[in-house]
Amino acid sequence: xxxxxxxxxxxxxxxxxxxxxxxxxxxxxxxxxxxxxxxxxxxxxxxxxxxxxxxxxxxxxxxxxxxxxxxxxxxxxxxxxxxxxxxxxxx
Numbered sequence: 001x002x003x004x005x006x007x008x009x010x011x012x013x014x015x016x017x018x019x020x021x022x023x024x025x026x027x028x029x030x031x032x033x034x035x036x037x038x039x040x041x042x043x044x045x046x047x048x049x050x051x052x053x054x055x056x057x058x059x060x061x062x063x064x065x066x067x068x069x070x071x072x073x074x075x076x077x078x079x080x081x082x083x084x085x086x087x088x089x090x091x
Contacts, residue, residue, distance in 0.1 A: 059065035 060069065
């Protein structure tokens with residue numbers, strides 16, 4: 001009877017140790033994944049160069065803002081080229 005109780009105790013201790021090691025490995029894997037994800041997000045997420053997070057200055061640094069500025073500039077150039085200016089002298 002003594003050997004059965006010793007065997008049960010030994011098996012219980014072994015199971016508890018494996019469970020603890022498995023929990024530690026899971027915790028380490030989770031922390032490692034979160035760290036890696038944070039690094040990837042930092043590398044991939046565009047940051048404003050100006051320090052602004054909204055408004056005209058922020059938008060000027062984004063792809064959308066640069067595209068709007070290019071279209072606006074092209075539209076202004078076309079409008080000034082097409083606009084008929086009245087002549088200023090009498091002919």
